[in-house]
Amino acid sequence: MIILKNATLIDENANVRTRQDIIVEGGIIRRIVSSDSPQEDIAGGNSPERSAYLNNIRDDDEVIDCTDYVVTPGLVNLHAHTAMNIFKGIAEDVEADVWFNEMIWPYESRMTAEDIYTGTVLGIAEMIGNGVTAVADHYFGEEQVLKAALDTGIRMDIAPTVFGTAPDFKDRLSQVKEFIKAHSNDSDRVALRFGPHSNYTCPGSTLEEIVDTARSMNLPIHLHLSEEEPQVITSREKTGRTPFEVLHDAGGFQTGVLVAHGLWVEESDVPLLGEDTWFAFCPKTYMKLGYGRGGFFSNYDRLHFGFGTDGAASSNTVNIIEQARLFALLEKFERRDALVMDAAAVWKHLMEGHTALPFGSGRMQEGAPADLVIWDLWTPDTCAFYNPLSAILYSAGSANVRYTMVGGEFLKADGRLKLNVKELMQDLRLRQKELLGRGKGKAQVYYG
Numbered sequence: 256m257i258i259l260k261n262a263t264l265i266d267e268n269a270n271v272r273t274r275q276d277i278i279v280e281g282g283i284i285r286r287i288v289s290s291d292s293p294q295e296d297i298a299g300g301n302s303p304e305r306s307a308y309l310n311n312i313r314d315d316d317e318v319i320d321c322t323d324y325v326v327t328p329g330l331v332n333l334h335a336h337t338a339m340n341i342f343k344g345i346a347e348d349v350e351a352d353v354w355f356n357e358m359i360w361p362y363e364s365r366m367t368a369e370d371i372y373t374g375t376v377l378g379i380a381e382m383i384g385n386g387v388t389a390v391a392d393h394y395f396g397e398e399q400v401l402k403a404a405l406d407t408g409i410r411m412d413i414a415p416t417v418f419g420t421a422p423d424f425k426d427r428l429s430q431v432k433e434f435i436k437a438h439s440n441d442s443d444r445v446a447l448r449f450g451p452h453s454n455y456t457c458p459g460s461t462l463e464e465i466v467d468t469a470r471s472m473n474l475p476i477h478l479h480l481s482e483e484e485p486q487v488i489t490s491r492e493k494t495g496r497t498p499f500e501v502l503h504d505a506g507g508f509q510t511g512v513l514v515a516h517g518l519w520v521e522e523s524d525v526p527l528l529g530e531d532t533w534f535a536f537c538p539k540t541y542m543k544l545g546y547g548r549g550g551f552f553s554n555y556d557r558l559h560f561g562f563g564t565d566g567a568a569s570s571n572t573v574n575i576i577e578q579a580r581l582f583a584l585l586e587k588f589e590r591r592d593a594l595v596m597d598a599a600a601v602w603k604h605l606m607e608g609h610t611a612l613p614f615g616s617g618r619m620q621e622g623a624p625a626d627l628v629i630w631d632l633w634t635p636d637t638c639a640f641y642n643p644l645s646a647i648l649y650s651a652g653s654a655n656v657r658y659t660m661v662g663g664e665f666l667k668a669d670g671r672l673k674l675n676v677k678e679l680m681q682d683l684r685l686r687q688k689e690l691l692g693r694g695k696g697k698a699q700v701y702y703g
């Protein structure tokens with residue numbers, strides 16, 4: 256057992272409770288009881304057996320005094336190209352078409368398996384450091400991505416990317432299908448789904464072919480849709496339909512869909528969405544690449560959404576709190592209304608993102624996976640604080656994440672990552688040198 260004693264808890268609905276003990280056992284939250292009267296549960300219900308754990312503490316049980324700490328569910332990142340941490344800072348202050356066509360895709364075309372593995376571990380390290388316990392990844396090189404997920408212990412929903420424009424499209428689709436079949440039971444911390452890159456890189460019948468394959472295996476998809484306004488305009492010119500209409504006609508909304516971005520979703524797109532359609536909103540990328548204020552902002556009240564970071568090559572960090580913070584600030588600023596997206600509202604959206612993934616995490620409840628963050632807010636960055644939730648949302652950084660726990664296992668403890676950062680940095684330096692030495696290749700796809 257791990258016992259987090261005397262903590263302040265913030266649950267997924269932004270409720271704050273002080274003086275609580277959390278008992279973790281077998282990878283789940285076994286009990287949450289009042290520190291003062293442990294027979295009481297979180298709702299004030301009372302039964303003598305609730306305090307039984309106190310009589311059963313063994314020498315090898317770990318007790319962490321959380322008197323000065325705040326415990327929340329782990330954070331979730333709904334859209335990342337985790338391996339792209341290796342490209343962080345490689346294409347700065349350029350337009351989206353230059354970013355894709357002249358920088359990222361040419362470099363990616365010469366990536367090796369080692370680059371993908373190291374980049375993914377690097378991205379995961381940053382996420383764990385910032386309290387992320389579950390991430391939806393969208394990238395190629397899925398064998399390496401999977402290995403990185405298993406080696407590090409984060410929960411990862413992996414969508415191997417498929418481009419309909421690739422000359423080997425059919426082979427690639429069957430390769431992904433076989434990969435998913437082979438690895439669907441590897442770990443309860445890994446989930447797999449199909450990742451068509453986007454409607455514009457999956458033209459003709461290719462999008463439908465991917466959707467059909469996913470549906471035949473009863474799996475959801477994760478793809479980019481209506482990320483930037485020109486994509487919507489081009490889609491209308493080429494097909495007479497918006498990207499959402501194209502996906503709808505391909506049967507896409509009849510399965511679960513994780514929409515990366517959807518920044519330029521239109522009002523008429525909303526009725527097309529399925530019950531299990533989720534948006535991963537990544538405001539830092541939109542601000543950095545100058546995408547403008549799309550239809551998402553006038554429609555989000557009717558959408559299921561959480562936050563994503565996108566790849567670190569466009570957003571420079573994979574810190575999900577930063578994305579939630581930027582969204583709240585953007586809304587307040589643009590609408591000239593300080594009340595429009597308060598800390599509780601933005602926290603609920605952040606937590607709701609867990610529902611888009613199949614791990615059952617993101618709940619401060621007995622029986623839920625023990626995916627938790629223990630925050631130390633008694634630092635100069637966050638002090639003074641009067642409300643722990645707003646301190647986390649508006650002030651905190653990775654230094655405030657004291658512990659990150661996934662399935663009852665600490666991936667960060669006492670402020671230090673479990674994985675070997677020194678070794679990772681050495682490996683990264685080598686990879687970075689080789690990557691620049693190889694230079695840019697010819698991309699198979701074109702943005703715009």
Ligand SMILES: [Zn+2]
Pocket residue numbers: 334336479515565566
């Ligand atoms: Zn993306």
